[in-house]
Amino acid sequence: MMWVTTSTTTKTLLFNKFNFHFSKYKQKHFTLQLRLMSNAKTARVSDSSSPSHASLKRVGTHNGSFHCDEALGCFMIRLTRNFFNAQIVRTRDPQVLEGLDAVLDVGGVYDPSRDRYDHHQKGFEEVFGHGFSTKLSSAGLVYKHFGKEIIANELKVDEEHQNVHYIYLAVYRSFMEAIDAVDNGINQYDTDQPPKYVNNTHLSSRVGRFNLDWTDPDQSSEKENEAFHRAMALAGSEFLDSVRFHVNSWLPAKSIVMETIAARQTVDPSGEILVLKRFCPVS
Incomplete structure (x- = not known):
């Protein structure tokens, strides 16, 4: 029988090598788990030719x-009771839009009684x-029409609660x-002077960069809808961050x-004379 002995240095090298590969394995599978979790939460975004989902409300843009x-x-509208996890239908076809449960940013109609929320129309x-x-x-x-419901859900109180109103405005x-x-297209300041620098780091600019680049060979509606979903996720996450900051930090300070x-x-x-009994931000 042959015995193989290893030095302490060799054992250390082998152990470190094992840990390296095991860490890579865990990282790979953890990343895959995150992707699967993310995909499970993906909103249904389709163009007008996609099949409808009878059990879901449909929101058009x-x-x-x-x-x-x-x-x-x-x-935001997909966070509400009436439109929770609604399917997003992206089209400009008036006949398709007419049959949807809600329509945002298209259609030329603002009528909350019919859940029509466009702002481009004259007047x-x-x-x-x-x-x-x-x-x-x-x-x-x-x-304006659903913000209190969303905030009340986050606070777990009734929509008429005074704190809901405070956060709604804030x-x-x-x-x-x-x-x-x-x-x-409303400027932040009343001035005719040109800006001293360009700011393309705000949320609206970052969302805009999700639009397909003209050099992308794949200009399909599927690719465009995927990009729109990423835009929804970014804008929505920052909105929820703002709501939760006001719930968890701003409201207690107030x-x-x-x-x-x-x-x-x-x-x-x-x-x-005011004396604060403990530190808190005041704004």
Whole structure:
């Protein structure tokens, strides 16, 4: 019988080599698991020639080049009770659009009673209200009519809860209004001076880069719909990040500030001195 002995150095090398390959194996399979999980959550996005899914509501938007507003609008409306996980149908065919359960950013009609949310038609001047004057995009229209429901679901409270209203306004001010303004070509500042630099890093620009490049040999509707889904995912994730920031950070800070204001007379009779009992951001 022959015995094979190895030095400590050799054992270490073999052990490290095993760990390296095992780590690569785990990484490969973990990445595959993530991809499968991601695919399982993929929205059904189709063109007008795709078969319908009778058990699902169908939400329409236009095909071709897309912008942040319809990508975000489609994401948000699929979070609601009536349109949860709805199929997205991308077409400009009026007959197809007429038969859909909701239509965003196409069709030339704004009629919430019929779930029609376009903003391109002549005479459209709808704004969010509550002191905001920026004309709405399709995303702003969806948020105006469904935002409280989405926020209430995140807070797990009734839509009429006061905190829902607070966050509804705060998310519009800090996130949604910019989407509306960019889509409608509204400048951030009242000035005729040219900008000192170009900013293509904001959400609307990043969503726009998902559009198929003219050099891509595959310009099929399937490839375009895949790109639109990625745009929905990006816009939607940032929207949810904003909502959850306001739920988990902004709202508790607001509560501390409101309690401090309510107790200001106990600090000084003038009521002009506020004492925060703990640190919190104030905005």
